[in-house]
Amino acid sequence: MSVLIYTESEGGKLKKAAFEVASYAKEIAQSLGTTVTAVAINVEDSSALGTYGVDKVLEVKNDALNNFNAKAYADVLAKAVAKEEAKVVVVSSSADSKYLAPLMAVKLDAGYVSNAVSLPESTAPFKVKRMAFTNKGFNITEITTDIKVIGLSSNAFGLKENTGAATSEAFEATIEGNLGVEVTAVDKATDKVSIADAEVVVSGGRGLKGPENWGMIEELADILGAATACSKPVSDMGWRPHSEHVGQTGKPVATNLYIAVGISGAIQHLAGINSSKVKVVVNSDPEAPFFKAADYGIVGDAFEVVPKLIEKLKEFKANNA
Ligand SMILES: Cc1cc2nc3c(=O)[nH]c(=O)nc-3n(C[C@H](O)[C@H](O)[C@H](O)COP(=O)(O)OP(=O)(O)OC[C@H]3O[C@@H](n4cnc5c(N)ncnc54)[C@H](O)[C@@H]3O)c2cc1C
Numbered sequence: 127m128s129v130l131i132y133t134e135s136e137g138g139k140l141k142k143a144a145f146e147v148a149s150y151a152k153e154i155a156q157s158l159g160t161t162v163t164a165v166a167i168n169v170e171d172s173s174a175l176g177t178y179g180v181d182k183v184l185e186v187k188n189d190a191l192n193n194f195n196a197k198a199y200a201d202v203l204a205k206a207v208a209k210e211e212a213k214v215v216v217v218s219s220s221a222d223s224k225y226l227a228p229l230m231a232v233k234l235d236a237g238y239v240s241n242a243v244s245l246p247e248s249t250a251p252f253k254v255k256r257m258a259f260t261n262k263g264f265n266i267t268e269i270t271t272d273i274k275v276i277g278l279s280s281n282a283f284g285l286k287e288n289t290g291a292a293t294s295e296a297f298e299a300t301i302e303g304n305l306g307v308e309v310t311a312v313d314k315a316t317d318k319v320s321i322a323d324a325e326v327v328v329s330g331g332r333g334l335k336g337p338e339n340w341g342m343i344e345e346l347a348d349i350l351g352a353a354t355a356c357s358k359p360v361s362d363m364g365w366r367p368h369s370e371h372v373g374q375t376g377k378p379v380a381t382n383l384y385i386a387v388g389i390s391g392a393i394q395h396l397a398g399i400n401s402s403k404v405k406v407v408v409n410s411d412p413e414a415p416f417f418k419a420a421d422y423g424i425v426g427d428a429f430e431v432v433p434k435l436i437e438k439l440k441e442f443k444a445n446n447a
Pocket residue numbers: 330331332333334356357358359360371372373374375376387388389390391392393394395398408409410411414426427428429
């Protein structure tokens with residue numbers, strides 16, 4: 127019996143989510159007196175997983191799995207769960223994992239809790255705190271099945287390093303049946319830092335007046351090593367790519383720091399960023415709804431505030447180099 131995790135990767139490289147899921151699973155495994163087994167699908171080098179608490183990696187190498195396919199991945203994961211006799215399975219809350227986890231749960235006859243925000247409140251009965259109400263509240267959900275599937279909310283737990291090293295073994299999983307869909311072309315956004323992996327996001331709204339004014343948002347993001355994002359109308363108008371649209375109908379953002387510039391704070395925008403830890407809002411209207419959700423607010427013109435922020439951050443970096 128072990129705790130099993132799905133380690134997300136892109137182009138053969140493990141994503142940050144894989145290490146966070148590993149860190150979280152390690153603590154569950156310790157409380158259950160067991161170990162962590164990771165499933166790594168077409169990952170070039172999975173050795174770093176040991177640093178985050180993984181004891182064993184099942185290495186799956188199969189060209190048919192180069193592109194994510196929820197049905198095929200769920201099949202592989204379910205077979206790994208059976209092999210390891212795992213009772214707890216942890217995945218991230220990325221779009222892929224939210225697609226994969228329910229399929230896997232059905233195969234395993236398991237209860238699935240998405241958007242978990244902390245370690246289980248208890249393991250007998252197995253109770254998990256999760257985000258609810260479009261991330262504006264929490265609930266405690268008990269999983270009553272023998273096998274439990276948990277989707278961990280991004281950045282909710284963070285990375286915890288361990289001293290161990292993981293062993294690795296090849297795992298051959300034949301994929302059965304018609305997968306139904308096949309990726310025939312990939313058009314990838316060339317984000318410098320992807321929103322899903324970012325610790326910090328700098329986001330712009332319609333208050334920036336036009337695409338020609340995004341230079342200062344990009345510069346601020348560069349200094350902070352942040353990803354850039356935007357509100358829905360900004361991407362609808364073609365000022366920024368759709369891959370940057372965050373909110374209820376866009377990407378969810380669960381960063382350590384979210385800086386919103388010229389964004390009003392409509393409920394649909396907040397739904398996507400509520401789980402970010404610290405929110406900083408720059409808006410010229412003191413009545414903008416976003417200030418109610420902000421940890422720090424700057425009432426001012428973005429075209430004055432952002433250049434000053436950039437100047438101060440540059441000074442700070444130069445003095446602390
Ligand atoms: C079904 C549905 C789903 C939706 N999903 C999403 C979603 O996923 N994500 C999303 O973002 N929206 C979504 N929306 C749209 C949402 O309701 C808002 O219309 C949108 O978020 C507003 O974008 P905004 O804040 O950029 O623009 P605005 O509402 O126009 O706000 C611009 C803000 O900029 C400020 N401002 C103006 N000039 C300056 C300046 N010089 N300096 C500083 N501040 C300035 C203004 O005070 C204002 O607060 C959805 C709507 C619907 C109906």
